[in-house]
Amino acid sequence: MEGVKRGTGYLSLTMVVGVLMCAAVVMVPGVSATRWTVGGNMGWTTNFNYTTWAMDKHFYNGDWLFFVYDRNQMNVLEVNKTDYETCNSDHPLHNWTTGAGRDVIPLNVTRHYYIISGKGFCYGGMKLAILVENPPPPPTSSPLNNTNSSPSSISRGKIVLPMVFAIGAVWDTFLRFW
Ligand SMILES: *[C@@H]1O[C@H](CO)[C@@H](O)[C@H](O)[C@H]1NC(C)=O
Ligand SMILES: *[C@@H]1O[C@H](CO)[C@@H](O)[C@H](O)[C@H]1NC(C)=O
Ligand SMILES: *[C@@H]1O[C@H](CO)[C@@H](O)[C@H](O)[C@H]1NC(C)=O
Ligand SMILES: *[C@@H]1O[C@H](CO)[C@@H](O)[C@H](O)[C@H]1NC(C)=O
Secondary structure (H helix, E strand, O other): OHHHHHHHHHHHHHHHHHHHHHHHHHHOOOOOOOEEEOOHHHOOOOOOOHHHHHHOOOEEOOOEEEEEOOOOOOOOEEEOHHHHHHOOOOOOOEEOOOOOOEEEEEOOOOOEEEEEOOOOHHHHOOEEEEEEEOOOOOHHHOHHHHHHOOHHHOOHHHHHHHHHHHHHHHHHHHHHHO
């Protein structure tokens, strides 16, 4: 009777620890993707300098651009460099406009992206050029350079995984003596 209860308890504990360990392993890469709302609170609109907005930002492979705008007026078109510079929207490389005024561009290739609004708005400054880069390697992969990094920069996975084992061990001990 007691043996059955203990067995069941141990099995579900094993499952919980397993799930936690999977979660910890998923967290190890540490670098999370960013969904950039283009223009921040202003969104995708006129009288805004998107070159200035992008200037202090790093866009990494895996991030997204999120465009929020008036669907009755603007749109979101990906063009090549020439058409970006001349605001030519006659032959977009990709029309990202879905019609909801809420469009997402997955930045899944490391290259330049040139995005403009058609309907004449590009001439007023509704144009965005960014370079998508590979994400920087996590701090754990370059131990020789770690002299500059603070303790807080240790990736979460490094702490979580030993914690999971510790919790598992404590439970194991508890159940054995119970
Ligand atoms: C936006 O700002 C950049 C540099 O900050 C400047 O070179 C550019 O002319 C500005 N664009 C407009 C449309 O004002
Ligand atoms: C962009 O596309 C236009 C029209 O298809 C073409 O004339 C131009 O050479 C292209 N520019 C680049 C940089 O590929
Ligand atoms: C882009 O796609 C939207 C939605 O399908 C469509 O309404 C719009 O006419 C297209 N714009 C261009 C410039 O192709
Ligand atoms: C990038 O995303 C686009 C749109 O979802 C998709 O069509 C394309 O295949 C993706 N490219 C890569 C290299 O994953």
